[in-house]
Amino acid sequence: MKRIGIAASKIAKGNLVLYNIYVVVISSIFSLFIFLIAGATVIFAIFIISYLSNEILPPQYKNDWKAIIYFCMSSLSAITLLFNFWAIYRNMKVKNKKANNQP
DSSP: OHHHHHHHHHHHTTOHHHHHHHHHHHHHHHHHHHHHHHHHHHHHHHHHHHHHHHHHSOGGGOOOTHHHHHHHHHHHHHHHHHHHHHHHHHHOOOOOHHHHHOO
């Protein structure tokens, strides 16, 4: 989490507006990367489980795996979205008017 703020501050070089924009961009790119890696792993695991279970189970017990994949990917996207919002919230900075008025 702190590395997002560190990277954004090095890129923005003191500009608060650019800092906040870079925090959102870096957090979003990182969340997309995590979603793609974790999503590929989940789908690969579900395909292996469905292949093995379809070979073992009798024909009347074979399931439609689309609902399971839909649920898993929806849960993963919700968790990734919450992580992204939390990272943005932790790293956003606002200008403090009290600090500017003090001598």
